[in-house]
Amino acid sequence: MEKRVTFKGWLLPLCLIAPQVFISAVFFFYPAGQAVWQSLFIPDPFGLSSQFVGLENFEYLLGDPYYRASFVTTAIFSTLVTLAAMIPALFLAVMADRLVKSAGVYRTLLIWPYAVAPAVAGVLWLFMFNTRVGVIAWYLGQLGYDWNHVLNEGEAMGLVVVASAWGRISYNFLFFFAALQAVPRSIIEAAAIDGARFWRRFFTIVLPLLSPTTFFLLVVNIVYAFFETFGVIHTITSGGPQQATTILVYKVFSDGFVGQDLGSSAAQSVILLIVVGLLTVLQFKYIEKRVHY
Amino acid sequence: MATVELDDIKKRFGATEVIKGVSVDVADGEFIVIVGPSGCGKSTLLRMVAGLETISDGELRINGTRANEREPMDRDIAMVFQNYALYPHMSVAQNMGYGLRIKGLPKAEIAAKVRDAAELLQLTELLDRKPRQLSGGQRQRVAMGRAIVREPSVFLFDEPLSNLDAKLRVQMRLEIRELQAKLGITSLYVTHDQVEAMTMADRMIVMNEGRAEQIGTPLDVYERPESLFAAQFIGSPSMNVVAAEGREDGLHLGDMVLPNPTGAHGTVMLGLRPEHLSPDPGGPITMEVLLAEPLGANTLLHGRLANGQSFTVSLPGVHRAGHGSQTLRLSIPPDKMHVFDKKSGRRLG
Ligand SMILES: Nc1ncnc2c1ncn2[C@@H]1O[C@H](COP(=O)(O)OP(=O)(O)OP(=O)(O)O)[C@@H](O)[C@H]1O
Numbered sequence: 001m002e003k004r005v006t007f008k009g010w011l012l013p014l015c016l017i018a019p020q021v022f023i024s025a026v027f028f029f030y031p032a033g034q035a036v037w038q039s040l041f042i043p044d045p046f047g048l049s050s051q052f053v054g055l056e057n058f059e060y061l062l063g064d065p066y067y068r069a070s071f072v073t074t075a076i077f078s079t080l081v082t083l084a085a086m087i088p089a090l091f092l093a094v095m096a097d098r099l100v101k102s103a104g105v106y107r108t109l110l111i112w113p114y115a116v117a118p119a120v121a122g123v124l125w126l127f128m129f130n131t132r133v134g135v136i137a138w139y140l141g142q143l144g145y146d147w148n149h150v151l152n153e154g155e156a157m158g159l160v161v162v163a164s165a166w167g168r169i170s171y172n173f174l175f176f177f178a179a180l181q182a183v184p185r186s187i188i189e190a191a192a193i194d195g196a197r198f199w200r201r202f203f204t205i206v207l208p209l210l211s212p213t214t215f216f217l218l219v220v221n222i223v224y225a226f227f228e229t230f231g232v233i234h235t236i237t238s239g240g241p242q243q244a245t246t247i248l249v250y251k252v253f254s255d256g257f258v259g260q261d262l263g264s265s266a267a268q269s270v271i272l273l274i275v276v277g278l279l280t281v282l283q284f285k286y287i288e289k290r291v292h293y
Numbered sequence: 294m295a296t297v298e299l300d301d302i303k304k305r306f307g308a309t310e311v312i313k314g315v316s317v318d319v320a321d322g323e324f325i326v327i328v329g330p331s332g333c334g335k336s337t338l339l340r341m342v343a344g345l346e347t348i349s350d351g352e353l354r355i356n357g358t359r360a361n362e363r364e365p366m367d368r369d370i371a372m373v374f375q376n377y378a379l380y381p382h383m384s385v386a387q388n389m390g391y392g393l394r395i396k397g398l399p400k401a402e403i404a405a406k407v408r409d410a411a412e413l414l415q416l417t418e419l420l421d422r423k424p425r426q427l428s429g430g431q432r433q434r435v436a437m438g439r440a441i442v443r444e445p446s447v448f449l450f451d452e453p454l455s456n457l458d459a460k461l462r463v464q465m466r467l468e469i470r471e472l473q474a475k476l477g478i479t480s481l482y483v484t485h486d487q488v489e490a491m492t493m494a495d496r497m498i499v500m501n502e503g504r505a506e507q508i509g510t511p512l513d514v515y516e517r518p519e520s521l522f523a524a525q526f527i528g529s530p531s532m533n534v535v536a537a538e539g540r541e542d543g544l545h546l547g548d549m550v551l552p553n554p555t556g557a558h559g560t561v562m563l564g565l566r567p568e569h570l571s572p573d574p575g576g577p578i579t580m581e582v583l584l585a586e587p588l589g590a591n592t593l594l595h596g597r598l599a600n601g602q603s604f605t606v607s608l609p610g611v612h613r614a615g616h617g618s619q620t621l622r623l624s625i626p627p628d629k630m631h632v633f634d635k636k637s638g639r640r641l642g
């Protein structure tokens with residue numbers, strides 16, 4: 001039975017939702033409104049006045065090859081980060097789930113990376129791969145591989161992807177692990193008796209039963225790759241080399257705060273907002289159909 | 294198409310021994326019911342046969358060859374679980390065909406076999422539904438269907454009816470039994486319900502605390518229980534058990550003297566089934582009736598003997614006795630008296 005509370009007046013319910021509304025208003029609607037407003041202006045070079053230009057900022061952006069390149073970079077980056085954060089997490093969770101004895105210890109150890117802030121993670125990875133002092137870069141050099149993410153675009157992308165995905169593996173692991181533990185044991189046993197061995201069971205029974213979790217993590221990880229990887233990119237590559245790792249969010253920052261083009265930066269934020277909104281709607285509309293609740 | 298032999302099978306979880314050595318030879322096509330109270334190890338025993346638990350000691354032979362180390366998929370068995378364990382993301386047809394798909398049968402053949410099984414179980418209309426769209430009874434049938442399409446050599450059932458209502462349980466009980474007889478597949482069936490055990494079993498294993506108290510046909514167990522436990526577990530209402538003193542002239546129960554069919558001496562436990570007692574003005578047993586339960590076809594009279602021990606009698610038809618205290622004289626034929634050793638609980642004579 002579902003329990004519903006019915007309120008008599010309107011004052012109490014109003015008070016109950018007020019904090020939520022207040023927080024949304026202050027931290028989301030107000031800045032979003034500001035961004036939309038600003039995107040319609042171009043400030044003068046000294047930032048003393050601004051001129052209304054309508055949709056010109058958008059027009060300019062959509063025609064800008066750098067901006068379009070940033071779109072592609074973002075697509076590649078977020079796909080790679082999502083995959084790199086989810087597949088190892090799932091694999092580790094499956095292994096931990098098979099473990100009977102020390103699963104607890106294993107789980108605790110795996111959670112630690114999540115406690116590391118993205119920017120710190122960035123610095124950590126940067127040190128390991130630093131072209132002059134990095135341990136891993138040095139080892140790679142010993143093996144005859146000349147690592148240089150400062151110049152090589154592919155290596156730069158690889159490094160920011162790994163550094164961004166690394167901490168997320170813990171987070172995803174926790175969800176996958178919990179979901180695996182919730183799969184009824186008798187269903188797995190029934191499949192074993194039906195003749196399916198471990199990996200067959202995994203792909204035909206376990207994975208489909210995990211789909212609500214997988215779907216949720218997919219959305220969360222894509223949003224993470226879009227918005228929260230700024231610190232990693234800023235510390236490791238600052239968007240370079242040659243914009244190779246400049247994702248949309250990073251471009252908002254570099255155009256707005258470094259380039260001081262606030263109008264364009266605001267317009268980019270608005271586009272970003274629309275893109276993420278669309279992405280989420282799309283995900284829920286199409287992928288959810290394949291999810292078995 | 295298979296025999297199953299359990300040879301002194303034991304199971305330990307850590308230091309605790311849960312199954313303390315069970316041996317039984319199941320003949321081809323036989324329907325064996327494992328019955329016992331909760332926690333006695335029925336499921337554990339069945340799961341060892343299925344390969345879902347390792348066997349700590351002893352040998353399991355399927356069709357005469359050792360199967361201890363075989364994986365569940367290599368034992369040619371099918372199992373019906375208490376919660377049915379249907380695959381929630383698959384349709385009924387996919388659930389039933391899963392095992393065949395794993396075997397790599399062609400699609401057309403799978404479809405044909407699933408259709409046949411569905412017809413047998415009256416599931417044809419439901420083939421496209423998901424498990425969550427089915428009633429408990431229908432799910433139970435699908436679980437059965439999933440077991441039979443694979444044509445295994447052995448069926449294992451772990452309390453498959455315990456989630457159904459009483460009426461459906463009776464119906465499904467018959468259906469399972471008919472189906473098994475038709476297919477002739479060797480079956481092991483776990484239940485804690487002694488009525489299910491009595492009505493379904495070719496032979497039953499009465500289990501208690503990890504031991505097989507008795508293995509035999511339902512009537513054997515009813516008429517000649519080998520232990521106090523089996524005597525009290527099988528039969529409803531359960532058997533009256535009273536302490537008695539064996540002497541030359543008979544069994545003494547306080548002032549009452551009954552015949553002594555086994556000639557036992559010293560203190561023994563005497564078992565008398567409520568339905569075997571009959572009113573007899575000159576009978577040796579005197580009972581004070583405290584409560585009557587009219588069940589329609591018969592009446593249960595609850596009361597106590599002169600020494601205070603509680604006692605139950607089942608009399609045919611409606612019996613007007615019982616409100617307020619009233620004494621009743623009873624007798625019992627000597628061949629219906631069961632005498633057990635006081636210490637070991639084993640049957641005497
Ligand atoms: N994995 C396990 N680890 C430790 N003890 C266990 C384990 N599984 C079962 N047991 C113990 O073994 C005993 C028998 O359990 P089992 O499940 O076989 O009982 P059962 O006869 O099927 O009971 P029920 O009628 O309640 O299903 C119980 O005392 C239980 O606590």
Ligand SMILES: [Mg+2]
Binds near residue numbers: 335336337
């Ligand atoms: Mg059980």
